[in-house]
Amino acid sequence: NTNPVRFDKVIYADRFMFENKVISSILRIKARDYQKRIRALESALEKYRSFGIPKMNIQNVLQHSLQFIKSQNESIPLEQDPEHLDLKLYHPLQIGDLKFSIEKIGNTIEVLSSYEKKVNEEIKEMEEQLLDYQKKLDSNYNEMRSYPYQLQSILVHAGQADSGHYYSYIFDFEQGKWRKYNDTHILEETEENVFSNSIGEGGSSASAYCLIYVAKPKEVNLRPEGILVRQFSLSESKLAKEKTESPGRKGLKDLYNMLLPPVIRKEVEEDNEKLDQEIADFRAGNIVKKVQQIYIERHELLWQLRDQKPLE
Numbered sequence: 001n002t003n004p005v006r007f008d009k010v011i012y013a014d015r016f017m018f019e020n021k022v023i024s025s026i027l028r029i030k031a032r033d034y035q036k037r038i039r040a041l042e043s044a045l046e047k048y049r050s051f052g053i054p055k056m057n058i059q060n061v062l063q064h065s066l067q068f069i070k071s072q073n074e075s076i077p078l079e080q081d082p083e084h085l086d087l088k089l090y091h092p093l094q095i096g097d098l099k100f101s102i103e104k105i106g107n108t109i110e111v112l113s114s115y116e117k118k119v120n121e122e123i124k125e126m127e128e129q130l131l132d133y134q135k136k137l138d139s140n141y142n143e144m145r146s147y148p149y150q151l152q153s154i155l156v157h158a159g160q161a162d163s164g165h166y167y168s169y170i171f172d173f174e175q176g177k178w179r180k181y182n183d184t185h186i187l188e189e190t191e192e193n194v195f196s197n198s199i200g201e202g203g204s205s206a207s208a209y210c211l212i213y214v215a216k217p218k219e220v221n222l223r224p225e226g227i228l229v230r231q232f233s234l235s236e237s238k239l240a241k242e243k244t245e246s247p248g249r250k251g252l253k254d255l256y257n258m259l260l261p262p263v264i265r266k267e268v269e270e271d272n273e274k275l276d277q278e279i280a281d282f283r284a285g286n287i288v289k290k291v292q293q294i295y296i297e298r299h300e301l302l303w304q305l306r307d308q309k310p311l312e
Helices: 018-050 058-071 102-138 191-198 236-243 255-259 262-307
Strands: 010-012 148-160 163-172 177-182 185-189 206-215 220-222 228-230
Touching (some): 018 058
Antiparallel strands (some): 148 163, 148 206, 163 177
16 A cells, blocks of 8 residues: 555544543544444445446446447547548447437436436445544544644655665754754755655655654743753652652652552552562572582582592
C-alpha cells in the first residue's frame, strides 16, 4: 500500500491513562466495531464498482454503454483522407446498419438508464454509510482531551528500503518555527512543507518513520536554553516527609514515586520486592553452588592424596 500515512499535529493520551481505564475500554470496543463496519463497506464498494473484475468500474461501463446506444441513431459525418478512399474505415459511434427499430433501441436505453440510476443510488448509499462510520471513528475519543501532546520532531527517510538519506524536522516552541536539520545544514521550513514533505506528496520518496510528541507548552516550562522541564506541584513539606521514610525501595524517596497513583505505586513496590527476592535467591543459589564446587574439588584432592604412595 503506497497511500500516505497522515498524522496529527496534536494527539491526546487520555485513553492510555489509568484513571480512564474503564471508559477507554468501552470506547475501544466501539472503535473496533466501527473499524469492522468500515472494512466491510470498503470491501463491498470495491467489489460493487469493479463488478468482480479488477480495474473495471460498473458505473463507467453503464455510462459508456448508454452513450454508445444513443450515438447509433446520430448521423456523424466521417472524414476520410482522399488518398485512402479505397479503405473501409469504421467509426465506433456508427456500427453498421443493424436496422434495430426505434422502439427496441428506446427500450434498451430505458433498461440501461434504470440500471445506471440504481447502481449510482446504491453506491451513494454505501459511500454515505462509510463516511458516517469514518466520522464516528474519528470522533470516538473527542471527549477525552485533557492530556494533549504536540508534535515536536519528525524523523524522515528519503529513498528506498535499501538506500536513502535521513534528516529531521524539529519545532521550536519558543519561536513557533519549524526547522529542517539535514546533516550540517539547518534551515527554517513552513509548516505546510513540513507535513507535505513528511508524507511524500508530489511524488517524493520521503516518508516519516518516527514521530516525537511532547506535552503541550501549557504543561511544560520552556527554559531559555530550550530544555523542556515538567513542572510538578509538590510542596516542600510533602517532599521532606517522603525523604524521612525508610531507605531503599520501600521508602518513597524518589520524586517520581510520589506522582504515581496509589494503586500503581503499590503494584510497582510489589514488583520491586519480588525483584529483590529473586536477586537474593539468585545470590544464595550461587553461594550454595560455589560451596558445592569447593567441596567436590577438595574431596577429589583428598582421594588423589590417598592413592599416592608414601615417600620412602
